[in-house]
Amino acid sequence: MFAKSFRVKSNVVMKGSDRRKLKADISAAFPSLSSDEITELVPNKEDFNVVKIYAHKGDTVTLYVGHKNPLFFEVDKQLYPTVYTLWRYPAALPTFRTWPPVLHKLIGGADLMLPGVVVPSSGLPDVKQGDACAVTLVNNKAPVAIGTAAVSSAEMQSVGMKGRGVCVLHTYMDHLWAFGEKSSPPTLPDAEGEADDVNGDKCVTDEQEEGEEDEEEEEEGEQSAVQKHQASEPVKDEACPAVVEQDKGEVEKSIEKGEEEQEDQKSPQEIMDALLWQCFLLALKSKVKKSELPLLTSTFLRNHMVSCCPSGKQLDIKKSSYKKLSKFLQVMQQQHSIIRVKELTKGVESIVEVDWKSPELRFSVPEETGMEAIPLGETLYHPPEITTLYSVSARLQPLFQDASKRKGAALQAAEVRSIVTEYVKKNDLVDETNKNYVRIDPTLCDCLLEKSEYQEIETLKWDDLFSRTLGRMQECYQIAFPGQTALIKKGHIEPIDVSVASRGSNKKVTVIKNLEVYALDPSAVASALQHRVQASSVLQAVPGAKDKVLVQIQGNQIQQVGHLLLDHYGIPRKYIQGLDKAPKGGKKK
Incomplete structure (x- = not known):
């Protein structure tokens, strides 16, 4: 819902009576929050604002903002906490866990698919269809996404953990998150994950010190999460069970399975948005170097992003929701703060700064895209292939009618000569006395002769016939850059x-x-x-x-x-x- 920018309709300070009503609504929606915790979130005297916004799809959303952060948002009279609230009170919503590589998919606007859900030993949280729930990552119970359950937890298990699990409304790094202080998720040890031994080779017992557990989590990090997976059968609590390991390929397979199901349900526009995001990250990570900055935005797209597009796919920003490169880069700047774009000269934008330490840039470039690794900073230039073409004009259309070439068709000079030759032979127009000449019939007369020449010229030499034909066609050219679709443009190419x-x-x-x-x-x-x-x-x-x-x-x-x-x-x-x-x-x- 907030993957794209929204428009603010109003922003006013909340009245005391409205605060009391909001507290009652929060208490009813989130029973786990105590009255003191609710008062801490919605203070009686400190500034607390209510902001009305229009989401990019036209939905009207109400934001409740305090402590410089949006804390709750209301859609269709249902109240949801933001990631800022859940980082303080992570137990406010039932949570589903997933693998860290799935995070960049959620940030890009995807829903959480069931094949990517990590099922704990205690089973899935008990939710009904439409219930608010949160998404966390293995190793950290700080939520990174909030949404609604696509189906009940019982139905999730009955369908074999296939299909959509959580319809995501709000994520870390989206525009709602950017409306606040843009802080990063805190590190909240996932004790349940340790007990299930998702990230280690041993079962952690109660006698181990908490500090050692935290240290072990940090050392193993994301790599362990990808390499290990919980056994499909629930683990009993009586004893320390043996850990069933799955290699990285199996985990990626389960993630890819969910992505394929998600892909089938995506619109072409959403697919192109995701491809733009992937090419953007890979281009910055593997092709752009600091010495190239400032870098023209048009050059960044043409020479860097396009070359990072996977084989079999074509990057076309006009088919995305952004429509224009400037709008896409503006979103990357405002929402993700990875780059900074500036107009160094009037009407010409350049990338002047890149946040090389951005977590998304460092960790979120997908490894499973099939893109070949490109040495850092290496930008090989290949000159375009330029072909001179000739466009069929309205006057010459009768001459090209038999060849099924309509007005505007672009042909090479050799094709034009071949079509004209075929027309002459088909209509038996070669001069019998001198085969170097062609007799003029009414079609050739109308197409190639001036009015003053109608009564004077009865034959033309072959070379004159071809030159007159090409001379009455509109010259154009085809330019083809490596890895891009060839373009045909009118006129002469500018040297x-x-x-x-x-x-x-x-x-x-x-x-x-x-x-x-x-x-x-x-x-x-x-x-x-x-x-x-x-x-x-x-x-x-x-x-x-x-x-x-x-x-x-x-x-x-x-x-x-x-x-x-x-x-x-x-x-x-x-x-x-x-x-x-x-x-x-x-x-x-």
């Missing part, structure tokens, strides 16, 4: 423009434009040139062009620019304009 300009005091500077057309990062090109020529460079926004910047470097550096673009990046010479202005060799006078 990289390299020029020399004069600045104050007759100083020369080299200006480079249109690098973005070829997926080149202007900041990376500027940095490479700085090292080559030992001269300062700057980036400037191109007037009137959105998301485009030019590189400006001191002196006439066209020769070095040419070497960099041709030799290092592999851009064909025909797509670089201005290399002929390089200074000629010779002695200076």
Whole structure:
């Protein structure tokens, strides 16, 4: 519910009478909370606010905010505690335990599936369908998610722990959490998990010291949780039982099984949101290095996130709920605080800071995505494949009708020649006296001749026939970057423009434009040139062009620019304009 940003309708201080009513509602909804604990949560005199918000799906939600944190939220007249409240009183709701690798799925907006639930020796908590419940992780009983039971606990067991378990409403790291102080979950030892020996090879007895238990938990941590799993049969309490181990593959299999069931119930938009999240984390963790910052957001998507997309899948931000890269990165900044985005030049955004110590960035990158490991900071550039095409115009459509090519169809020159040749042969238009000429029929006349030529020209040479056909088609081009779907654009592709300009005091500077057309990062090109020529460079926004910047470097550096673009990046010479202005060799006078 709070995986996306919400809109605040009102924020007012709560009246005394409303506080008393709220306390009564909390006492009825959560009987385990004592009156003193409720008074501590909802003080009589300290500031306590009620905030009305609209969730992204249009739901009206009421938040109760105290101590700078949202403590409760109300949906459809049902009251739920937030993670901030449950971190103080974890026993307020029945809880389901799951493995740490499942956390990033919950944060991404997924529900908790039953194959990922760890069943304790005491059995599942007794809940009915629709009851409020919490989700904790093995090793820590501090809740990380709050939701409602999808089915009763009896039904969960009757279906063999398959399907949806908890419909998640609110999680650690979502927008509701970000509305507060953004603190991390406390470490609350999971005593029940130790007794069941989920995380160790021995059964922990009552005679062991509590300090040793805590220390043992911290040492084993998340790795132990993934490697061990509780036996499917309940463990009796009379004696210390032998521990049934499951290897990491079995645990991951159970998690993946739940994910597959979840995937079937997801919309294409939700699937693309999850793919964006995965590629975002992996790109930051394995491809971006500090020396690259600030990094253009468009370059980050094109050169980093897209290359981290698993094989068989295609990253398309327009098919996600964010629609635009800027909105996605804004959510990553505000909700998760992993990056900081800033507009260094007007209309051009860059990633200026990355929180490399973020828990999500360090631990939550999924290992089961099938993505190949990429060495840190390695960003190989591959030039795009550019193909000149010709689009069928309305005037030429009769000529291409037999080939089933409609208006707007894009063809290569060889395809055009083949279709025209086939038309001539099919209609027997080759001149009998001279096979180098083609007789003009009414279709060719209307398509290729000017009105003044109707009565004058009866035949055309083959070369003239082809050149007239191509000349009356709209030129376009196809550009294909590695790992991305090829794009067809109208007109001529803009070449990289390299020029020399004069600045104050007759100083020369080299200006480079249109690098973005070829997926080149202007900041990376500027940095490479700085090292080559030992001269300062700057980036400037191109007037009137959105998301485009030019590189400006001191002196006439066209020769070095040419070497960099041709030799290092592999851009064909025909797509670089201005290399002929390089200074000629010779002695200076």
